[in-house]
Amino acid sequence: MFWTLLELLALVILALLVYAYFKPNSFRIERSLVVNAAPETVHSHLVDFHKWMAWSPWEALDPDMQRSYSGAASGIGAAYSWVGKKAGSGDMLITKSDPKSGIALDLNFTKPMRANNKTEITLTPEGSGTHINWAMFGAQPFIGRLMTTFFSMDKMVGKDFEKGLASLKALSEK
DSSP states (O other): OHHHHHHHHHHHHHHHHHHHHTSOSEEEEEEEEEESSOHHHHHHHHSOGGGGGGTOTTTTTOTTOEEEEEESSSSTTEEEEEEOSSSOEEEEEEEEEETTTEEEEEEEEEESSOEEEEEEEEEEEETTEEEEEEEEEEEOOHHHHHHTTTSOHHHHHHHHHHHHHHHHHHHHTO
């Protein structure tokens, strides 16, 4: 009986590993909403990392987080890094900025695990407001594919995007 259970457990583990192996090797998480403000108004809250404290969902997560800013004051070349107990650590660099269409970032995490991703916050005029789409995407190595077999990164990160977009909406509509 013991050996049968052990063989069954080995088969389940092997099946999970094979399943994870064949999952996509990239990911994309995105959320969007419409704001009753011009793209330029929304952009002003995105292009300066000093202003992210007012809307970013991760800023309130770790009040003791250490932040540093470098590069340009805002726009292309502006950089932000953080180290926190709850928020982990990493850095962001604005690589594209247009007041009418949004920003693009290189996003690098060092803790809780290493990851290099891209982020785009696109702004599209819609009626008298702006459609905002926040997307993060990148490579998903095997360990990430294995983890997403048990945990939905889309649900975990997506809820943070939704919270951040709601805050950005409230701020932009003031």
